[in-house]
Amino acid sequence: xxxxxxxxxxxxxxxxxxxxxxxxxxxxxxxxxxxxxxxxxxxxxxxxxxxxxxxxxxxxxxxxxxxxxxxxxxxxxxxxxxxxxxxxxxxxxxxxxxxxxxxxxxxxxxxxxxxxxxxxxxxxxxxxxxxxxxxxxxxxxxxxxxxxxxxxxxxxxxxxx
Amino acid sequence: xxxxxxxxxxxxxxxxxxxxxxxxxxxxxxxxxxxxxxxxxxxxxxxxxxxxxxxxxxxxxxxxxxxxxxxxxxxxxxxxxxxxxxxxxxxxxxxxxxxxxxxxxxxxxxxxxxxxxxxxxxxxxxxxxxxxxxxxxxxxxxxxxxxxxxxxxxxxxxxxxxxxxxxxxxxxxxxxxxxxxxxxxxxxxxxxxxxxxxxxxxx
Numbered sequence: 282x283x284x285x286x287x288x289x290x291x292x293x294x295x296x297x298x299x300x301x302x303x304x305x306x307x308x309x310x311x312x313x314x315x316x317x318x319x320x321x322x323x324x325x326x327x328x329x330x331x332x333x334x335x336x337x338x339x340x341x342x343x344x345x346x347x348x349x350x351x352x353x354x355x356x357x358x359x360x361x362x363x364x365x366x367x368x369x370x371x372x373x374x375x376x377x378x379x380x381x382x383x384x385x386x387x388x389x390x391x392x393x394x395x396x397x398x399x400x401x402x403x404x405x406x407x408x409x410x411x412x413x414x415x416x417x418x419x420x421x422x423x424x425x426x427x428x429x430x431x432x433x434x435x436x437x438x439x440x441x442x
Numbered sequence: 443x444x445x446x447x448x449x450x451x452x453x454x455x456x457x458x459x460x461x462x463x464x465x466x467x468x469x470x471x472x473x474x475x476x477x478x479x480x481x482x483x484x485x486x487x488x489x490x491x492x493x494x495x496x497x498x499x500x501x502x503x504x505x506x507x508x509x510x511x512x513x514x515x516x517x518x519x520x521x522x523x524x525x526x527x528x529x530x531x532x533x534x535x536x537x538x539x540x541x542x543x544x545x546x547x548x549x550x551x552x553x554x555x556x557x558x559x560x561x562x563x564x565x566x567x568x569x570x571x572x573x574x575x576x577x578x579x580x581x582x583x584x585x586x587x588x589x590x591x592x593x594x595x596x597x598x599x600x601x602x603x604x605x606x607x608x609x610x611x612x613x614x615x616x617x618x619x620x621x622x623x624x625x626x627x628x629x630x631x632x633x634x635x636x637x638x639x640x641x642x643x644x645x
Binding site: 283284285286289290293294297298303304306307308310311314315318343369370371372373374375376378379380383394395397398399429 | 445446447448449450451452453454455456457458459460464465467468469471472475528530531573
């Protein structure tokens, strides 16, 4: 795999999903690429997934310790509802609405949206990438759906007023 | 226009892309790495390299009892120089230390000057959050008023256990100096804060 312009732009979008803004996304991508280039990757089959892991770990390390990461602390005690992403497919929202709530979402929520909408991951694939039990992920998706519906309801009301 | 969430998220995220300058910078970084990567060695050379590695590793293991951990101040200097050379974008730009204090409100200490840094010679340009050896730190960028050269100054809370013994100005000691990749770094402690400052020594 070569880090060509298209690949760099794709990775930048993932960084944008994690960090929530373009300036931090570039910073994050730069650091991720630097780390990737220092690692021998000959034996790694999926280099794109590998560099995304590097970026994700770097984001968590750097930004969490600066208290800037809005990484949601998942309450494992909450009973999860086994739901798939299907109900998310039913949410209606304009691009403007997505833009208006983007930064209010946690990095974890934006990451789920990114993999679901942009990369087309299934919940199993995403659970594997995030190294998270599928049930935990489904619960997060369920809560995200409720949160988004509430937010879009708010923005809808504001539009109308 | 209303449409389903999936398409809206997709089109919003895909509307984001690097500008040409950013892309060029990253592509140059990748190409520079390719150039320094060693060429594929021939099989016999590979075998020789593996054997040499085994011998070196055995030697290192043999001496492990006598081996000292690298001095922490060298690790600090390496980290400071690495970040200095990257010149990442500043998160806040200002000539005022007070503005910096306001911005760096998530640190566990108050930013301050040190008697070794004379504001007459240097102008503060701004700063960004960073870390030294995993400790959250402020990275400040300074400019020499006379030469225009950029310097990087780190400030972090001094932890004796983590950073080991470092020269303390209040005890009348002078900074520890290291050179990494041609860049000088002075490291010292002043009033409980660890300072690390790059300098260019052309003499």
